Amino acid sequence: MKQNPLLVLAPTGVAAFNIQATTIHAGLHIPITEMHPLTRQPLMTLQEQLKHIKYILIDEMSFLGPKLLLKIDSCLRQAFPDSQHESFGGVSIILVGDLAQLPPVMDKPIYASHSTALSLWLSFTTVVTLDTIFRQQGASIRQQQFRTVLHNIRNAQALQHDWQFLMCQTNATLTIQQKKDFNSSIHLFATNESARLHNRKMLKELNLPVALSLAKVGKQTNTEYDNNEQLPLEVLLSINQQVMLIASLWIEVGLVNGAIGLIKKIVYENNTKPPDLPKYVVVQFKDYNGPPWDIAHPKDIPILPITRGRRT
Template identity: 95%
Template sequence: MHPLTGQSLMTLQEQLKHIKYILIDEMSFLGPKLLLKIDSHLRQAFPDSQHESFGGVSIILVGDLAQLPPVMDKPIYASHSVALGLWHSFTTVITLDTIFRQQGASIRQQQFRTLLHNIRNAQALQHDWQFLMCQTNATLTTQQKKDFNSSIHLFATNESARLHNRKMLKELNLPIALSLAKVGKQTNTEYDNDEQLPLEVLLSINQQVMLIANLWIEVGLVNGAIGLIKTIVYENNTKPPDLPKYVVMQFKDYNGPPWDIAHPKDIPILPITQGRRTQVPLTMSWAITIHKSQGLTLDRATIDIGNTEKQGLTFTAISRVKSIDGI
């Protein structure tokens, strides 16, 4: 996040020299600190326009400010710094009012959309609460509860998600391989993304995991893609806790060329390097945090919003799911 110099600056200028528009999705995660850094780096990237906001590039923000705010920062509109001036420079607002995630003309779907609208605007009423409570553990049938056991679980905290993932991994009753990241020497790079690749990853057959890196966006191998582990392959003379050679994953949304003709949704995931760490870019995903779920669309989910409400937490969690029956 420091000012760029040398090769890093030259690389950025070369990458962006033909760029006229930059789209930033999930704008609610964008806080004053990050907005200032974007402005600063773009002024460096376009030195001929360094006296203009964002180096003269057009910025298009996409998202919903009623969702989760930035981590360890203020909401973008709550600043009292130079960033507030940058925020006020966005003068064109286009509101998209067609709901795609919760489509349907049934009475329950209409009621669900009304519920989400009221929660989003902090105007939920008693009948909204009662409608939501028809989908709790106390009201579902035994079969419905069983169906939801395998659904993705959304939690308010990392610790709650971790505990549920460990529980589900243990219930597989299959061997578990520990994958320890390779850690290289410290370099002079300004961008050390170590926090994105964990030091330790637990792997098991039939384990539900999530990609935590964009590997091949065009075919669906994106950060947040959820799949199942089918096979774990090691180089000769290596074994856990060494890094696997690759992990064969099954992604239902994969739409690229088949790696295995008999199983067209299977694809090998290799270890990658980010910052100083080399690791398979996977994490357990029977449970994830509500923060991690923002941007996902889910058929069904079991939701625990925790003990305290925070801005956008309940709305973001419940609005990930397509229908009330999927909660």
């Protein structure tokens, strides 16, 4: 049976799930923290997984920064020792996406480096530009104007009439019914505090009991591993509350960082209650496509507490 020579990767769990791929870090065994040469067994595992790979396609290339590009290069040179003196271990890398979209997290844009990563970036010499828009379609004047506004914003060329077009859809100009229609939509905020206040408001509007869950904090350990990954000290939970998964548990079936779900049940160990941590929380994920945990409710999945650093 002929092996597939193409590996498809994406920088985030959601992006990977959308194209039936895996994340860059998982697919190439790249650690989230500091990069070190792979030891014997992990290296052998990676080499076995990549032995037929000739091409790697990476989606959402704007998320790639010099640091991650260097890690990809280092990893592939280790995986293909016979080609370790070639960029990316001799594997052909295909980058897909729009550099004008979201930039890398905690890194510079891929083209802004003045280090070894710049030579890697400059090695991409073939460019194919797609110029047909599929996401925003329609032939009406309003739809055409919307596409023009998005194009102008993308190229930092927005004019006053673009601003006026967007301002016709502000909260002050919407009808009461339109505001109700948007009430349950996901909102974007500039600060964590604004997001927290909105979440509290929406939680209150459920008019249901709310369970306060306090994180467990372990004893002081080696600070090298004391990374809580921004896990909060407390979480408010309620039935029918909309929540977001913030860890990629099983990308192939849709349990990815960013997946949206509804809490259906909060289960505690015997003799425990709030503010103790639940044993697990049952969440309904509409995009989940894996084996059912509950035959009667195939989209319901138990989410267990996780530990990062000293915090659970």
